[in-house]
Amino acid sequence: MFWGSRKTIDMNYFPDEVLEHVFDFITSHKDRNSVSLVCKSWYKIEKYSRQRVFLGNCYSISPERLIARFPGLKSLILKGKPHFADFNLVPDDWGGFLYPWIKAMAKSRIGLEELRLKRMVVSDESLELLSESFPNFKSLVLVSCEGFTTDGLAAIAANCRFLRELDLQENEVEDHRGYWLSCFPGSCTSLVSLNFACLKGEINLASLERLVARSPNLKSLRLNRAVPFDTLQRLLIRAPQLVDLGTGSYIHDPSSEAYNKLKAAIQNCNSIRSLSGFLEVAPCCMPAIYPICENLTFLNLSYAAGLQSNELTRLIHHCRKLQRLWILDCIGDKGLGVVASTCKELQELRVFPSDPFDAGNAAVTEEGLVLVSEGCPKLNSLLYFCQQMTNAALITVAKNCTNFIRFRLCILDPIKPDPVTNQPLDEGFGAIVRSCKGLKRLSLSGLLTDQVFYYIGMYAKKLEMLSIAFAGNSDKGMLYVLNGCKKLRKLEIRDCPFGDTALLEDMGKYETMRSLWMSTCEVTLGACKVLAKKMPSLNVEIINESEQTEFNLDDRQKVDKMYLYRTLVGHRKDAPEFVWLL
């Protein structure tokens, strides 16, 4: 009778364990956040069953509150410094320290298993504490971090008995000695992924070989420069099951026995789908890897400065299944033509400058990009450093590739107009945002007026992150973006004529965003103070590198760098002297 009279089933009739089991299938952070808002009992169940948390800004909440909110936390992603810190716009000691997080989680006996960090300051002390506090710790991924030495890595190696993943990407690590690798105990056989390509120093090669030999589950191995060719060959013999390989030094005499041995070893590695490294390279040794190129889906040669265009194109001819390609601009427009005709599955392309300080020599132009757009219709992610760009080219690209999710264009001379028409690039970028309805991330460059921002505000409805430099004419530009881009989360602006009017027009907007960065713009100290006062849910921070103290500054003075972000916990306690918290 009870069942018969209801049209819908009341979910709360089910015991908590059933709901929890259902929630297990909900993995996206956004969805889980939504689930927790449905009702009190769902909030509670979701809270205790939540294991994975993503914090895009480590200062948006405190460690203690996070732990209280999600006591079952097992996997944490933390991001620290603002993005422009990558380009030296944020002074050292700004913040983003890992230690308080480790300390708090250790104290509360959180069963941490995975930690992924980006742009954080990671001390050896924090790594040591981590290694001692979480017996089930499995995975450490550090991207663009700093503050630690190989001593910290030694602690991780020695103490994390079930370590599966140690992945160091582009970190600044002080290299003391190579002994850290030898700290993995003989009983450690669980490694699945080991990436130490960013380390500068020597390592114990015999230890490395033994470690690889006793790691049957090893799928990903990225070596540093200090690992020579001979060792690579021996490692490949021990690990033919590798899926992802990053070579260290790749220099040898192609007529030697060692080279032949490597050729044979590589042919046995049928599972390699991802290849990187070649930090030092002898082009004549590249043919050894041709056999595995056929199956590659990811190729990263962006650090292989020793390869010239013809060698690169020879290699790419073999890579028909490539989905992601990271390469240096010495490949040239013609080389990109080879990519276009060979790599029909290409989704992501990154072309880095081989000589960032000499714009005149940049080897790729709009022609290369057009060729790729014609040949690779699946292209959805682009990072392209080039010498010049035209509106016509961008319009063509927009027509050919409507699937862009990420579109980052960097013309090495940042205020360069279309060299053919001498016009700003407004129309070109306008075509991109109009055509690519799913665009989430956009970086602009070249000569740009307020018009481009009009287009962005009008068409880029899914845009989440926008990076602007040396662009625009007036506050209108910034306002178009703030008003039009409803999904905007991160906005970073440098050297643009946007000022107080734009900043203060819609202060509530910033509560819907993660952060806003403005440097060398027209924003005054007074306006920042007004914003900080009206919006207690935001932290408005001024980075001031001059000798001046707060008291001597006039409110009408322009601030050099402002970074604001939404937060639940007010001013941070660890700000250095040069950061003013308004």
Next chain:
Amino acid sequence: MAKEGLGFEITELRLGLPGGSMTEKSVKKRVFSEISEEEKSNGKSQVVGWPPVCSYRKKNSFGDKDGSKTSKFYVKVSMDGAPFLRKIDLALHKGYSDLATALEKLFGEALRDADSCEFVPIYEDKDGDWMLAGDVPWEMFIESCKRLRIMKKTDVKGFGVLQPREALKGTMKE
């Protein structure tokens, strides 16, 4: 004057009207284009953080321009008959033919003065052996070359120049 403005802006109290900021905005753009001009002559960017290449990548893929890597590959070059030794930066050259061109430039005079005899380029490697230049890949060569000597072919017989090791092993087996 414009550049001074850029530097002292933040620290100077200004009594001017807010509208005065219009000129500063164009000053910034002008200053940047002035810097760009300099950049082209210096070969070095003056603008902080541009191009937006992350600092790790800057330090690790463009090492040749930093100076720290190039100085490692300076080697002495001596030429029979030339009064002075020279120094050459191997890292600046792309291959053997590039090197040959550079050596010709360095020793042009001595080469011309020598009575139509042929020269042989040899180098001392890490093990202290004198090797004939040109056998091994260029990258291997610059890693192992300690010094270069441009030797008169006629002097070779008395010198005892070694072949690369593998070839030597081969001959010894026979």
